[in-house]
Amino acid sequence: MAGSIEKEIGRRRTFAIISHPDAGKTTLTEKFLLYGGAINTAGSVKGKANAKHAVSDWMEIEKERGISVTSSVLQFEYDDYCINILDTPGHEDFSEDTYRTLMAADCAVMVIDASKGVEAQTIKLFKVCVMRHIPIFTFINKMDREAKDTFELLDNIEKVLGIDTCPVNWPIGCGKEFKGVYERNSREILGFESVSTGGSKEAKETIISIDDGQAEQMIGEDFYENLMEEIELLDGASQPLDMEKVHKGELSPVFFGSALTNFGVQPFLEHFLQMTTAPLPRVSKGTEIAPAEHDFSAFVFKIQANMNKNHRDRIAFMRICSGKFEANMEVKHVQSKKKMRLSQPQQIMAQERKIVDEAYAGDIIGVFDPGIFSIGDTVCMPKDDFEYEGIPTFAPEHFARVIQLDSMKRKQFVKGVEQIAQEGAIQIFQEHQAGFAEIIVGVVGTLQFDVLKYRLENEYNCEIRLEPLPYQAIRWIKDVQTDMNKLKGVAEVKKVRDMRGNPLLLFKNEWGIQFVLDRNEGLELVEFSKE
């Protein structure tokens, strides 16, 4: 294969940033983009202020037939790298798409608020990274604010997430007394000094070797002494930076900084780029497909519907797994065996959408979908016969009964619910032994309920009412032959089936899951359903 393709793929880095809302994901992303020169001013990445109006935003955006930056991918250049950041929407627009996006990433950056430690949403997203064994890099943010004890923070990550950590740098003080970070490898102190420039907070960085006589003076005697003690403790107790373990997702390199003041962001980005690899092979039918050794192939990880009812088209987001994509090339949609051209391929560059002529393994493209793609589908060259592993179905956390208000419109209603479910925006379940008379909808984020109602009314002309159900957790029964009528301890549990007829149980809380497991020997319940 031509050397230039190999070179293009080799310089790609594709990662997702995961965090709990407010930890600083948007701020960090923005600083990355600033370094890459993709944006000129801070505050231009769509942030929290907009996400608060997630429902209306979503609809406005869809009306414009655009794609929200917050739920897409940002591509920018830094040094010789071509970087794709996959955004994982949080806040109210947290949905199954957030999980699916992680299937397209090669590694993840986990942003943690230094005053809070690991929070709920981080845990959920982390589980998906673990399932995929992808490398996870930790950025402990907001060191310019009061922070938890550093050892405690690392302990918290190790205990809550069950991953080993290796600090690449180490913070000196925090909050008003934040003095900077110590780089363990180079034995240098990166001094922090907060300065205000034109209303925005920036940090001045000074680099000094820890062995330089000035170092003690720069950070103060007490901090210096304390740092020396901590380093000794750390060198004796912490794990070595074993890159093999990092690449398997068993050990997370940890960095400290302050995204808001732009402190520690560039060192983090540079270490990160060096430690990560170019796109790795993905598995098709049990065989690894090396990105640079094969022609174009990709899989669909997300489908975005168009809200404009006159154009019931959608955009399918694909992660390119191998080779080079060229606009207008003839490809094969493996699941339907149809040959086609991918029309209007587009890529997101900072805030703009642009039509792309070419893209490489590691890149994400969004293509016009006339309704033939499903999540997890493979696209490759007509001569090839790849089929990438499917995308699991993630456990919804909110459930509601859908009540159709006008029973005369049964057909539209069923069609609408099924289509929306097929796009992957919602999951539908039927009560065990009740048929389609009763539809239960499960979603990962509650915004999806609003979306369902809005779309059924606007696109399918069906008024509905959603009756919330008191369940919070769902598990697939691993052995699909299990007789649900014979399960014990299920008085509080709702038995349902998904659209493929698989048996599932709905629980009022996580505790209920163990209760049922304890009473049914041999019963296995799973959180992700792999088709």
Ligand code: GDP
């Ligand atoms: P997201 O919800 O994870 O995307 O978080 P944002 O990037 O929107 O940040 C949430 C809030 O924390 C905003 O008000 C930011 O200005 C603030 N913030 C982000 N990073 C830092 C930091 O390093 N230090 C301080 N003091 N505030 C920060």
